Amino acid sequence: MLKDTTPFIAADATDSLSRWEAIAAALRDDIVQGRFLPGQRLPNELLLAQRFRVNRHTLRQAMQALAREGHVQVRQGLGTFVRELVLDYALQRRTRLSENLASVGERAQRELLAHEQQPAHEWAAALRVSARSRIECVRTRATVRGRPVGLTTAAFPCPRLAGIAETIARRGSVTAALAERGVADYTRARSAVSARLPSAAEADALARAASQPVLVVQYVNVDGAGVPVEAGITLFAADAVQLTVEPEGFAA
Numbered sequence: 001m002l003k004d005t006t007p008f009i010a011a012d013a014t015d016s017l018s019r020w021e022a023i024a025a026a027l028r029d030d031i032v033q034g035r036f037l038p039g040q041r042l043p044n045e046l047l048l049a050q051r052f053r054v055n056r057h058t059l060r061q062a063m064q065a066l067a068r069e070g071h072v073q074v075r076q077g078l079g080t081f082v083r084e085l086v087l088d089y090a091l092q093r094r095t096r097l098s099e100n101l102a103s104v105g106e107r108a109q110r111e112l113l114a115h116e117q118q119p120a121h122e123w124a125a126a127l128r129v130s131a132r133s134r135i136e137c138v139r140t141r142a143t144v145r146g147r148p149v150g151l152t153t154a155a156f157p158c159p160r161l162a163g164i165a166e167t168i169a170r171r172g173s174v175t176a177a178l179a180e181r182g183v184a185d186y187t188r189a190r191s192a193v194s195a196r197l198p199s200a201a202e203a204d205a206l207a208r209a210a211s212q213p214v215l216v217v218q219y220v221n222v223d224g225a226g227v228p229v230e231a232g233i234t235l236f237a238a239d240a241v242q243l244t245v246e247p248e249g250f251a252a
């Protein structure tokens with residue numbers, strides 16, 4: 001049984017949130033943090049109303065908001081369930097996270113976690129530069145409905161794309177950042193897919209158990225002239241992302 005750690009929500013819950021908004025925020029956090037798992041049925045209205053010490057009308061407003069956001073699904077006669085999050089991510093010549101998710105009615109947010117300039121070393125072959133060349137290494141996390149679905153470590157060649165981390169943070173998109181930096185279009189030159197267990201840090205960043213496998217996509221993107229502009233490794237939460245391959249997209 002889920003341990004109730006939610007404080008009493010008073011009539012003036014917060015200065016900025018109404019009572020039902022505060023309840024929705026608490027339940028949303030339960031879902032995002034994995035205290036309620038995908039596919040799990042939430043406690044019934046009576047139990048939730050008792051937990052938050054509100055009437056059922058107020059509770060229903062919160063649940064309707066969560067349903068609109070895509071966090072829960074109401075099944076008549078069965079109850080309210082945490083909505084499964086299984087995304088189709090297509091690997092094709094023009095692989096774009098935002099476009100992939102938009103096609104299935106979802107929206108991703110990309111968060112900058114860390115960045116630094118360093119020698120190319122292990123990225124040199126993929127970027128077709130010398131091992132001593134400088135690259136900007138950028139680490140980001142993608143979330144959908146507030147839940148982490150992917151971690152990416154990407155390398156961009158310098159001086160051409162030096163400082164791109166700031167642009168990614170500001171634009172929230174690698175595609176938009178590359179366009180702003182003069183790469184109007186790019187295509188996927190290579191994708192290699194594997195699977196493994198995450199490290200403790202990776203599992204923590206994905207808000208998953210270390211026993212849950214991740215899908216690993218190693219990739220290289222090139223500009224219109226065929227020059228590499230990005231090489232990277234993305235870890236996808238295997239319970240949230242299904243990789244699909246479109247052969248015609250890999251022609252040439």
